[in-house]
Amino acid sequence: MPKRKMRPNYAVAIALALLFSLAALWQPLPLASLEWFLFDGSMNLPYGRKDVPGQVILIEIDEKSTGKLGSWPWPRRFLAEMVTILAGDGAKVIGLDIPLPEKESNQGLQALRGFKEKFHAYSFSRKDEGLRPWVLENLEEIEENLDSDRILVEKTKQAGNVVFPAFITNGRHGTGAVEDDRLLLRSVVLKGESLPKVWGHEAINSISAPFTELSQSALALGHTALSLNKGMEGRSHALFVPYKGGLLPSFPLQTVISFLGANSKQFSVEGSRLDILDFSVPLWQGEMLVDHRRAASPVPRYSFSDVLLGKKVPSSARGKIVLVGLNLEETPKILTPLGSAVPPVELHANIIQAFLAKRFITRPSSMVWLELGAFWVIGLFAAYCFARYGRWSRLIGILGLFALVLGAGFFLFSQGVWAKTGSIALFVLALYPTLCLSMFFSGERASGESMEVTRQLGIGLQEHGLLDQALEQFRKLPLDQEARNLLYNLGLECESRGMNDKALIAYKAIQKGGKFQDLDERILRLETVDDAPPAVAQAEAEEELQVKPDEEEPIKKIGRYEVIQELGRGSMGLVYKALDPKLNRLLAIKTVRFSDEFDPDVVQEVRSRFFREAEIAGRLSHPSIVTVYDVGEDQDLTYMAMEFLDGDDLERFIRKENLLPLRKVLEVVARIADALDFAHKAGVIHRDIKPANIMLLKEGGVKVTDFGIAKAVSSSRTRTGVILGTPNYMSPEQIMGQKIDYRTDIFSLGVLFFQSMTGQLPFHGDNLSTLLYEITQVKHPSVRELAENIPKACEQIVDKALAKHPDQRFSTAGEIGRLARLIISKMDQVKSQRSARGRAS
Incomplete structure (x- = not known):
């Protein structure tokens, strides 16, 4: 296989x-x-x-606070006072999110301590010796009041619930260390785990914690690294960093741990999840994705000075987490996904709030x-x-x-x-x-699009009387209701024209989809009909059996016109050279016997339309349009008398071995375009532009013939099933049976121009269906690839004229004429320049 x-x-x-x-x-x-x-x-x-009530309060050291308490940094006794206030208000955890790596530099305190040393070394007299204890006592009291660090350490110890941040100072490979490493190690969890390797992060070696006494008084320490993944600051948060064989929680997580009262035994980390008590935190690359979505309970915010000076005390601090941090103009800001830049303390507050509300992104x-x-x-x-x-x-x-x-x-x-x-x-x-x-x-086509093309092709073929080809197209369609209707109507038309075998094929194709109208009765009748020919075929057979003379007597006269000789056969009848005896004028007479060409029920309609269109065409007076003198009937022969043209039609000059020079082709195309433009402005569409309808006169003129005939006989059923009009030159909309306008002639002129330059048609097909498909769906080949020395401008004219959609073609035929003459002018100009150079040399 x-x-x-x-x-x-x-x-x-x-x-x-x-x-x-x-x-x-x-x-x-x-x-x-x-x-x-x-x-x-x-x-x-x-x-x-639904969001849960907030558990976090934010107190900011902002511009308002520095305006009232002085520029930052302040004496640390202000922080000590704040810790006292918050502890007194019942805050469960206090997070001082402020870098305090070293003790405060206090010049007054340093001077006092220097004085004390000198005072101890001074020799007092016996008389003044009694002053020493009193002076030392007062110096100690003053020193205690000036030593803000000591006050902060004492208040922190008293509160017992203060968490401090530890800052990564030199990145992942730093060499610095904390003064007492044990202070950080007591905050490390999950020691001995291989999580740093699992998460792909190297251990942190350099972390700066608060000065030793303050670190000793703290409840816990947590790192402040936003994210260990580059570019993720503000989007994800590193809940841990690898440190000394364990994991050091972040400042927000350490705050949460303290708030929940969890211990190391209540931790577990499994792959992409951290479990703390009943909290299960999804991790992405070892970090927590921060949920910044606007929640129903935003974090309450207070100014440090308002709380310190008693103007606005957070009454709801009891049992909650209170974060104190910097939000000054010079404070570094972090860009969040919401588009806003926030200080680290606010980001930490949002992380804690989302954590406690279990708002996680996984x-x-x-x-x-x-x-x-x-x-x-x-x-x-x-x-x-x-x-x-x-x-x-x-x-x-x-x-x-x-x-x-x-x-x-x-x-x-x-x-x-x-x-x-x-x-x-x-x-x-x-x-x-x-x-x-x-x-x-x-070259593959969508079947839906292809089916629509097939449907339109079938309709067009049926309208042109090509029932066999229409049946072939309709049978390719999916057997839906529309296709069954099309096949049924086609079967009825085949029956009316005696094509019972085709009607039977159409009906049986419909029958595959189930019952349909009176289909069963029609199939039964057609299958049981006698072998005798149908009425129409029988009449034709009898007609053929009639004894006819071996040769019909030649026609001598048509109407009042004397026939001189037969010139040839057109698509529907003979053409004669004749003489008008009244005017002694030579003319050509085209004849058609409608009763031979069309079904009896449409003969009168076609004849009437023929006279009407011939009358309209007869009013066209243009140098490049053949003049129609008369139309009439002689018994059952209908004729049209027109001017006699001495020359050849363009058919002779479209073969490769006998092509006209390009300049002559352009002249012919320009004159045809002028004739069409004139006719279009008069409301007349030719519909059948082809080489046989273009006459090249011996004196050099060009005449377009057969205006109006194509319209007169279109959409009418012929006995022979011959398509009326030449398919090779038809426009896509004409083939599809769509409404047409003057732009259909522009397409046909484009085909004629293409053929006159290359000696071949732009569209080919092994059969009629393939040809019609090519015209409607396939782009024509390049003119310049088929013929040498064709100017680019000529190819551009052809490409635009042969556009599939009418709106993409030239708006008038006159545009083609003007462009053709412009090309001729350029060619003549180049030729004259070459001649001048030849004479000069």
């Missing part, structure tokens, strides 16, 4: 899916930027779940496989659908799929699940042009 080839669409879809799958895994910067753009945008969506480890699978499923589905729907359906489908992918991503995010839908959405958009180009270059 021969191997089936993979359809181009599927191969292209698979290749594109593979490319995007690799890109999604590798995450190049443009793709990563797109994903983070959508991540940030999703943060602006409303929060989809990215399951299986999500990457679902995303990769989406590329393949969507790609193969699109390849399947592209082969079955038209271009508009495909475009609407792609846009709908694009919106669906993004909508699904936003919906999942509202539920706290992050899916990277940006790359999938980009993949969907890339599918449309890629698959369209694949179909274009491979």
Whole structure:
């Protein structure tokens, strides 16, 4: 069995899916930027779940506070007083989110201590010795009041619930160390675990904690690294950093741990999840994705000075976490996905608030496989659908799929699940042009689009009387209600014309889809009919059996005109050279016997239309349009008398061995265009522009013949089934049976121009159906590839004239004439310049 080839669409879809799958895994910067753009945008969506009451209060050292208490840094007794106030108000945990690595530099205190040393070394007399204790006591009291660090340490110890930050000073490879490493190690959890290796982060070696006495008085220490992943600050938070064989919690997490009263035994980390008591925190690359979505309970904020001076005391601090931190102009800010820049203390407050409210964003480890699978499923589905729907359906489908992918991503995010839908959405958009180009270059057509073309071709063929070919096209359609109606009407017409075998084929094709109207009765009648020929065929047979003379007597006179000789045969009758005896004028007479060409029921209609159109054409007076003198009837012979033309039709000059010079071709095209432009302005469309209807006169003129005849006989049923009009020169809309206007003549002129330059037609087909398909759907070849020395301008004229859609063609035939003459002028100019150079040399 021969191997089936993979359809181009599927191969292209698979290749594109593979490319995007690799890109999604590798995450190049443009793709990563797109994903983070959508991540940030999703943060602006409303929060989809009910929020719990806030457990965090924020006290900011802001510009208002420095205006009242002096410029920062302040004496640390202000911080000590704040700790006392908050502890007295019942705050469960106090987080002093302020860097305090060294003791305060107090010049007054240093001077006092220097004086004390000198005082101890001074020798007092016996008389003054009694002053020493009193002076030392007062000096000690003054020193205690000036030593803000000691006051802060004491108040911190008394409160017993203060958490301080520890800052990473030299990055991951620093060499510095804290004065007493034990102070940090007592805050480390999960010692001995291999988590740093699992998460892909190297251990931190240099961390700066508050000065020793303050660190000793603290409840716990937590690091302040925002994220260990580059570019993720503000989006994800490093809950731990590897330190000394364990994990040092972050300042926000350490605050939460203290608030919950958890111990190291109540911790567990498994792959992408951290469990603390009943909190299960999803981790992404070892970090917590920060949920910045606007919650129902925002963090309350107070100015440090208002609380310290008693103007605004947070009455609701009892049992809550209170963070104190900097929010000055010079404080470094962190950009969040919401587009706002916030100080670190505010970010820490938001992290703690989201943690306690269990507002987590998760990215399951299986999500990457679902995303990769989406590329393949969507790609193969699109390849399947592209082969079955038209271009508009495909475009609407792609846009709908694009919106669906993004909508699904936003919906999942509202539920706290992050899916990277940006790359999938980009993949969907890339599918449309890629698959369209694949179909274009491979010649594959969407069956939906192809079926519409087939339907229109069938209708056009039926209107032109080509019932066999119409039946062939209709049988290719899916057997839906519309196709059954088309086949049924075609079967009725075949019956009326005695083509019972074709009618039977049409009816049986309909029958495959089930019962339909009176189909069973018609099939039964046609199958049981006698072998005798039908009425029409029998009449024709009897007519043929009549004894006829061996040769008909030649026609001597038509109407009042004396026939001189027969000139030839047209598409529907003979053409004679005749003499008008009244005017002694030579003329040509075209004749047609409508009763021989058309079904009896339409003969009168065609005859009337013929006289009406001939009368309109007879009013056209133009140097390049043949003059019609008279129309009439002689018994059952209808005739049209017109001026006699001494010359040859263009048929003689469209063969490769006998082509006209390009300049002459342009002259002929220009004159035809002028004639058509004149006729179009008079409201007359020719409908049958072809070489046989173009006469080249011996004196050099050009005449267009047969105006009005094509319209007179179009859409009428012929006995012979011959298509009226020449298919090779028909426009797509003419073939499809659509409403036509003057632009159909422009298309036919484009075909004639193409053929006159190349010696071949722009559209070919092994049979009529293939030819009509080529005209309506396939682009013509390049003129310049078929014939040498053809100017680019000529090819551009042909390309525009042969546009499939009328709106893309020339707006008037006169434009073609003007362009043709412009090319002639350029050619003459070049020729004269060459002649001048030849004479000069």
